[in-house]
Amino acid sequence: MAEFLQILISGLAAGSIYALAAVGFTLLWQASQTINFAQGEFVMLPAFFVLIGIGFGLPLWLAVLAALVVSLLVLGVFFKKLLVEPMLPHGTLPLVIATIALGLLMKESVKEFYSATAQPFPSIFPEGTISLFGAVVSWTDVGNLVTAMVAIGALQLFLDRTRTGRCMQATAQNPAVAEILGVNIKRMVLYTFLINAGLSCIASVLISPVYLAKFSNGETIGLVAFIAAIVGGFNQIRGALVGGLLIGVIDNLSAVYVSAQYRAAVPLVLLIVIILVRPQGLLGTSEGRTV
Amino acid sequence: MSDTILSVRNVSKRFGGIRAVEDVSFEVRKGEILGLIGPNGSGKSTLFNCILGQLKPSGGHVTINGVATDGVRPADLSLMGVGRTFQQLSVFPKMTVLDNVILAGQEHHGTMLSRLFSRPDMGLTEEAERLIAFFRLTPYRDTPAGSLSYGQQKLVDAAMAFMAGPEIVLLDEPAGGVNLTMLAHLKERLVAYNREHGTTFVVIEHNMEFVMSLCTRIIVLAQGAVIAEGTPDEIRANPEVIEAYLGG
Amino acid sequence: MRRLAPLLILAGIAALVLAPLGQGNYITYTLCSWLIFSIAAMGLNLTLGYAGQVSLAQASFMGIGAYATALLTMAGVHWLLAAPLAMLLCFVIGLALGYPALRVQHHFLAFVTLAFNTLVFLVLRNEEWLTGGSLGLVGIPRPDFWLVSTMKQLPFYYFTLVCFLASAGAMYWIVRSPWGRAFRALRENPVRAESLGLKIRRQTLLAFAIGSAFGGGAGAIVAPLVQFIEPGSFALVHSFKILLMVIVGGSGYFLGPVLGAAVVVLLPELLRGFQDYYLILYASFVIVLMIYSPTGLIGLGAKLAAKFKPAREERRDLQQGAQL
Numbered sequence: 001m002a003e004f005l006q007i008l009i010s011g012l013a014a015g016s017i018y019a020l021a022a023v024g025f026t027l028l029w030q031a032s033q034t035i036n037f038a039q040g041e042f043v044m045l046p047a048f049f050v051l052i053g054i055g056f057g058l059p060l061w062l063a064v065l066a067a068l069v070v071s072l073l074v075l076g077v078f079f080k081k082l083l084v085e086p087m088l089p090h091g092t093l094p095l096v097i098a099t100i101a102l103g104l105l106m107k108e109s110v111k112e113f114y115s116a117t118a119q120p121f122p123s124i125f126p127e128g129t130i131s132l133f134g135a136v137v138s139w140t141d142v143g144n145l146v147t148a149m150v151a152i153g154a155l156q157l158f159l160d161r162t163r164t165g166r167c168m169q170a171t172a173q174n175p176a177v178a179e180i181l182g183v184n185i186k187r188m189v190l191y192t193f194l195i196n197a198g199l200s201c202i203a204s205v206l207i208s209p210v211y212l213a214k215f216s217n218g219e220t221i222g223l224v225a226f227i228a229a230i231v232g233g234f235n236q237i238r239g240a241l242v243g244g245l246l247i248g249v250i251d252n253l254s255a256v257y258v259s260a261q262y263r264a265a266v267p268l269v270l271l272i273v274i275i276l277v278r279p280q281g282l283l284g285t286s287e288g289r290t291v
Numbered sequence: 292m293s294d295t296i297l298s299v300r301n302v303s304k305r306f307g308g309i310r311a312v313e314d315v316s317f318e319v320r321k322g323e324i325l326g327l328i329g330p331n332g333s334g335k336s337t338l339f340n341c342i343l344g345q346l347k348p349s350g351g352h353v354t355i356n357g358v359a360t361d362g363v364r365p366a367d368l369s370l371m372g373v374g375r376t377f378q379q380l381s382v383f384p385k386m387t388v389l390d391n392v393i394l395a396g397q398e399h400h401g402t403m404l405s406r407l408f409s410r411p412d413m414g415l416t417e418e419a420e421r422l423i424a425f426f427r428l429t430p431y432r433d434t435p436a437g438s439l440s441y442g443q444q445k446l447v448d449a450a451m452a453f454m455a456g457p458e459i460v461l462l463d464e465p466a467g468g469v470n471l472t473m474l475a476h477l478k479e480r481l482v483a484y485n486r487e488h489g490t491t492f493v494v495i496e497h498n499m500e501f502v503m504s505l506c507t508r509i510i511v512l513a514q515g516a517v518i519a520e521g522t523p524d525e526i527r528a529n530p531e532v533i534e535a536y537l538g539g
Numbered sequence: 540m541r542r543l544a545p546l547l548i549l550a551g552i553a554a555l556v557l558a559p560l561g562q563g564n565y566i567t568y569t570l571c572s573w574l575i576f577s578i579a580a581m582g583l584n585l586t587l588g589y590a591g592q593v594s595l596a597q598a599s600f601m602g603i604g605a606y607a608t609a610l611l612t613m614a615g616v617h618w619l620l621a622a623p624l625a626m627l628l629c630f631v632i633g634l635a636l637g638y639p640a641l642r643v644q645h646h647f648l649a650f651v652t653l654a655f656n657t658l659v660f661l662v663l664r665n666e667e668w669l670t671g672g673s674l675g676l677v678g679i680p681r682p683d684f685w686l687v688s689t690m691k692q693l694p695f696y697y698f699t700l701v702c703f704l705a706s707a708g709a710m711y712w713i714v715r716s717p718w719g720r721a722f723r724a725l726r727e728n729p730v731r732a733e734s735l736g737l738k739i740r741r742q743t744l745l746a747f748a749i750g751s752a753f754g755g756g757a758g759a760i761v762a763p764l765v766q767f768i769e770p771g772s773f774a775l776v777h778s779f780k781i782l783l784m785v786i787v788g789g790s791g792y793f794l795g796p797v798l799g800a801a802v803v804v805l806l807p808e809l810l811r812g813f814q815d816y817y818l819i820l821y822a823s824f825v826i827v828l829m830i831y832s833p834t835g836l837i838g839l840g841a842k843l844a845a846k847f848k849p850a851r852e853e854r855r856d857l858q859q860g861a862q863l
Binding site for chain 1: 595640653655658665782783786816818819830
């Protein structure tokens with residue numbers, strides 16, 4: 001029981017980070033029909049911004065802050081202005097290809113220009129563990145879970161309770177009507193890209209102390225984030241959150257109870273099963289928008 | 292009974308609290324050219340989509356040759372012998388006119404597998420050329436459909452709807468945006484086709500003059516319900532119709 | 540131009556026949572590799588360029604084809620039987636994989652195939668009893684055609700060339716059949732195509748399965764070429780590579796994948812000095828290409844040609860012919 005609880009909590013901790021990536025993924029899809037195949041690399045990269053900052057002698061908190069700014073600029077503004085915007089008129093296919101290439105570019109650049117080996121990454125949370133109903137839980141896990149949940153909760157509040165947030169939702173649901181109502185669509189879409197960049201940066205800072213910072217981290221994270229988005233229901237934040245947590249728990253459980261060798265296969269099988277049985281996802285209603 | 296091809300029975304459609312179509316019933320006999328008219332927001336587009344199986348009626352049902360259309364996929368509807376045209380331009384712009392028309396027929400011959408092993412034109416060139424000639428498009432046979440004029444593209448669209456030899460064709464605002472000369476030509480060709488092949492038409496249209504001269508019978512919708520039905524002359528003389536159009 | 544086409548084809552074949560003469564083993568090997576990847580890329584082009592679906596599992600289908608062929612030929616089955624079986628296996632797996640994914644829209648196939656490629660890699664690596672695990676399979680025999688043995692590099696090249704020409708012929712048959720017209724229609728106006736009786740889902744699924752079988756066919760030739768296969772050769776990054784071939788060459792153009800494969804296989808040889816940065820250059824190149832010419836090199840060529848030449852009526856026909 002204690003062992004199970006331990007696995008459950010560390011699964012939730014990992015899952016909450018996946019959820020961050022999955023939520024960003026979902027937002028981008030809603031706002032601009034962009035399927036970002038580089039999402040995993042978006043989570044991989046900011047950790048290296050932090051490491052570079054530390055390399056320049058910045059304290060951790062300042063390095064994280066700097067990484068956040070750079071992420072917003074590079075993964076938010078540049079990504080939208082330089083890649084997505086010029087390509088949208090060509091339809092989704094070239095954009096899919098371009099984001100695949102972008103992921104490859106980011107991965108290989110880190111490998112060549114920074115390091116091909118896994119880098120230790122400082123945790124923003126204190127070391128050590130606490131005991132909870134007999135289960136030993138690390139502060140990092142608790143911190144990750146809480147931070148990710150607060151971030152997603154804040155995002156949900158922002159979208160529901162503020163005028164800007166509601167305008168963003170209107171834009172996602174029906175851009176034509178939103179425009180007639182006087183919403184600045186372009187700006188709303190840009191906000192979405194910025195939020196995605198911000199969430200990616202948070203996820204990166206949270207996950208890197210656990211898995212170490214490595215150029216190839218994006219492969220798994222990207223796939224898991226997408227699976228989480230699909231499993232939860234592609235068109236809503238709640239779904240992405242539940243999907244992320246679920247995948248995190250299942251992944252950890254299967255590492256212990258299935259086999260270490262096929263651990264990576266379990267979420268993949270889950271994806272295929274979900275698409276087969278319930279393509280709208282666990283919490284999803286049928287697709288909110290047809291093109 | 293056996294000469295009824297399309298039957299609409301007590302069809303209602305609500306969107307949330309709004310009643311778009313309310314208890315509409317009518318039948319269409321084989322070989323008829325039926326016009327479905329009404330002012331904007333009268334529910335004719337909703338009804339049209341219910342007939343095509345694109346929208347599920349909230350009540351009642353639509354059958355074509357005794358088969359319910361609800362939930363039938365567009366491809367299967369076409370294979371059931373139901374042709375249609377679209378309100379917006381709907382050709383394959385980079386394909387030649389000939390290829391456009393051949394495509395409209397090819398899916399109705401053989402199986403998907405047998406099509407892989409048949410001749411590229413499936414022996415349909417002659418038939419397609421006949422239809423192209425019928426609509427007086429022969430000079431444009433090898434022209435990409437997208438570079439034709441708007442009216443000519445409407446003709447290609449109609450030729451495609453007829454290529455598979457449908458029993459019934461649903462025309463969605465065929466006159467929209469077409470100039471007068473082309474309109475007269477289109478109408479004349481549709482009537483000629485109807486005479487030659489006995490194909491049933493259901494036309495949904497704004498242009499009263501076009502409908503009056505094309506159709507043999509007209510149904511008028513207003514606020515989701517049938518308010519009048521009859522020959523063009525009867526409709527023209529019906530005070531309720533005038534009221535609906537002017538007062539609506 | 541139309542009358543010239545058979546001549547051009549003959550000239551192309553002649554060039555392929557003469558290409559390896561007087562060259563060393565390494566160049567001949569590289570040429571083989573180009574032809575094999577061309578087959579795989581042609582298959583993906585059917586899925587992507589004609590049917591409009593992104594598949595990221597072409598390398599895993601090559602892998603399945605290669606392992607199936609290797610296991611069968613090592614068990615004594617002749618290559619002539621083993622290769623079609625391997626292709627059939629890929630076709631069936633393609634159907635099973637594509638069916639659920641194509642029920643739903645929005646490029647789900649891309650993700651399902653991505654997951655599938657990773658799954659196949661895991662199975663190849665973990666099931667040691669069958670696949671030899673990460674050490675792979677060694678000692679795959681080269682096919683022996685009674686009078687001719689392909690043990691030497693040059694005869695193997697001609698064997699590959701025959702397979703390539705057969706594949707290209709089959710692909711040409713597919714895209715000039717009524718299927719080709721159906722694919723163009725569903726790319727240009729899927730709603731209209733469906734209303735004319737085209738069963739889009741089934742058509743796309745078959746295109747994907749056939750494309751996968753071409754991947755299996757490429758694998759069936761790669762196994763005896765290298766005579767040693769291991770899971771790493773069929774990992775996800777190789778699926779990306781094949782995808783790049785299709786895109787770079789020009790998806791939806793018949794010869795696009797062949798051109799793309801040439802660029803992808805031969806470019807590293809040219810960029811030898813930049814070996815480490817090769818993927819970076821590549822990815823940047825693809826992004827720039829996608830922004831400026833989503834139709835790839837052939838599309839870019841057509842664009843440039845249109846710029847320098849005043850547009851004439853024939854040009855449009857020419858473009859059309861090339862696209863189908």
